[in-house]
Amino acid sequence: MSQSETQNDTYSESHVILTSVRILSPFTLTYGLFLALHGTDTPGGSFQGGAIIGVTILMLAFAFGIEPTRRWLKNSLITGLVTGGVTIFVATGLATMVLGGTFLEFDAFTDAFGLSHHWGMEAVEVGGVALIVSGVVVTLFFAMAAGFTPERYNAVQEDVAEVSDDD
Amino acid sequence: MSALAYTLAIFILLTAIATALFRDVLSTIVVFGAYSLGMAILYTFLLAPDVAMTEAAISAGVTTILLLLTIARTTRPSTDRIFERVNVPAVVVVGAFVMVLGTLVLPEMYAVGDQTAPIWGWPALDISPSVYYIENTVADTHAHNAVSAVLASYRGFDTFGEAVVIFAAAIAVLIVLKREVFT
Numbered sequence: 506m507s508q509s510e511t512q513n514d515t516y517s518e519s520h521v522i523l524t525s526v527r528i529l530s531p532f533t534l535t536y537g538l539f540l541a542l543h544g545t546d547t548p549g550g551s552f553q554g555g556a557i558i559g560v561t562i563l564m565l566a567f568a569f570g571i572e573p574t575r576r577w578l579k580n581s582l583i584t585g586l587v588t589g590g591v592t593i594f595v596a597t598g599l600a601t602m603v604l605g606g607t608f609l610e611f612d613a614f615t616d617a618f619g620l621s622h623h624w625g626m627e628a629v630e631v632g633g634v635a636l637i638v639s640g641v642v643v644t645l646f647f648a649m650a651a652g653f654t655p656e657r658y659n660a661v662q663e664d665v666a667e668v669s670d671d672d
Numbered sequence: 673m674s675a676l677a678y679t680l681a682i683f684i685l686l687t688a689i690a691t692a693l694f695r696d697v698l699s700t701i702v703v704f705g706a707y708s709l710g711m712a713i714l715y716t717f718l719l720a721p722d723v724a725m726t727e728a729a730i731s732a733g734v735t736t737i738l739l740l741l742t743i744a745r746t747t748r749p750s751t752d753r754i755f756e757r758v759n760v761p762a763v764v765v766v767g768a769f770v771m772v773l774g775t776l777v778l779p780e781m782y783a784v785g786d787q788t789a790p791i792w793g794w795p796a797l798d799i800s801p802s803v804y805y806i807e808n809t810v811a812d813t814h815a816h817n818a819v820s821a822v823l824a825s826y827r828g829f830d831t832f833g834e835a836v837v838i839f840a841a842a843i844a845v846l847i848v849l850k851r852e853v854f855t
Contacts, residue, residue, distance in 0.1 A: 540725070545815035548721035550823065556729040563737055575855050583854035591839050594832055609828035611813075623814040626824040629831070634824075637835050641842040642734055644854045648842075649741045653849045 526568035534561045541635040545623050551635035558635070559642030571650045583640050590636030597628045677717045684710040693755045697748065701739045708732035718784060722819045 540547075541554025566574040598608045606613030611625025687707035694700045708731035715724035782789035793800025805826070809818040813825045823831050846854070 545813075545817055545820045545824070547817060548819075549725050550722060550817070550820050553722070553725040553729050556726070556734060560729065560733050560737075563734070567737075578855045580853045580855045587839060587842060587854065591836060594835055598828075598832065609825075609832065611825060611828075621814045622812065622825070626813060626815055626820065629828060630820065630824050634831065634835050637838055640854070641838050644842045645734075645738060645845060646741070647855050648845050648849050648851060649738050651849065651851065652745050 522568050526564050530561050530564055533557055533564065537561060537639075541631055544630050545626050551630035551633075552638055555635035555638030556642055559639040559646075562639075562643050563646050566646065566650075571647070575647055575650075578643070583643055586636045586640030587644065590633050590640065593636070594629050594633030597625065597633070601625070674717075677714065680710055680714050680717070684714060693758075695751060695753050695756045697743050697746075698740075701736060701743065704739075705732050705736040708735070722817075 537554045537557030537560075539554070540549035540557060541551045544550035544554060562574070562578065601610050601613040602608055604613040604617045606616075609625070609629065611622045614620040614625050615622055684707060687703050687710060690703045691700055691707055694703060708727060712724045712728035712732060715721070715727055791800075791802050793803060805818050805822055809821045810816060813821045815821045815825070842854075846852070
């Protein structure tokens with residue numbers, strides 16, 4: 506997070522972009538959550554929903570600048586999204602094996618707890634795929650925005666070491 | 673397909689050709705985004721809303737933004753020409769390939785919604801996967817979106833592999849760019 510704080514800032518200061526992102530981003534976030542949470546019953550699903558949730562962050566970054574958004578977004582949050590999604594997916598599959606089924610055989614939940622089959626689907630879709638996709642979209646965006654600049658990386662590291670008292 | 677769908681198909685063809693011909697990379701990316709949006713609408717005409725949403729969100733949205741970010745870090749070649757110079761031998765070879773495909777393969781393909789297509793069951797087999805999913809999804813999984821049921825329940829292990837591949841792709845990008853943070 507710290508290595509590119511002093512890079513050129515792409516803050517747009519365009520009133521059209523700022524205003525439209527301010528108005529639209531709550532709706533895109535809601536739409537992404539709707540797609541992810543209703544994926545088992547309506548068209549769409551957690552992949553599309555997760556992508557739209559991630560795009561909401563990308564819109565904010567375009568309007569308010571990539572570096573301010575990078576600083577506002579905690580690295581632990583995105584790390585938690587991506588790795589947590591994989592962990593929940595694996596844990597759901599292993600849980601069905603512990604309960605006597607095969608990997609991701611959700612009927613094991615029905616036999617053990619009386620949970621309907623589609624709650625297992627919700628677990629891997631919402632808790633697994635949606636988290637992974639939204640996290641990866643944001644990761645790719647910020648990785649592309651930072652780019653591969655080893656010289657600048659070292660230079661910025663020194664800058665950060667100098668100004669670290671101010672933070 | 674309706675006249676609107678044919679108009680859309682022509683729009684997609686034109687944007688595809690424009691994507692190949694434009695010399696300025698920024699113009700190419702903008703036209704490519706329009707192409708993806710046209711494809712997304714075409715998928716809804718083909719009754720595939722799930723694929724349409726993926727195309728709209730990933731191809732038209734995320735890919736365009738990532739391409740824009742990438743060319744923002746490059747220099748634009750200054751030129752007065754709008755279109756790329758066409759390589760005639762390459763066009764002849766590719767054109768011949770498309771003609772062969774169009775005359776030999778396209779007539780053999782089944783019409784959209786044709787119930788004699790193999791996806792509805794081979795004559796030699798009694799059971800058809802499509803018919804099974806359509807008839808038994810609600811009873812088996814209590815989910816009303818058969819596509820989600822196939823992805824998350826019937827083919828859950830495949831989806832697990834895909835999810836891990838996406839995760840691995842993010843890790844690979846971070847390793848290539850020598851970054852140790854996700855943001």
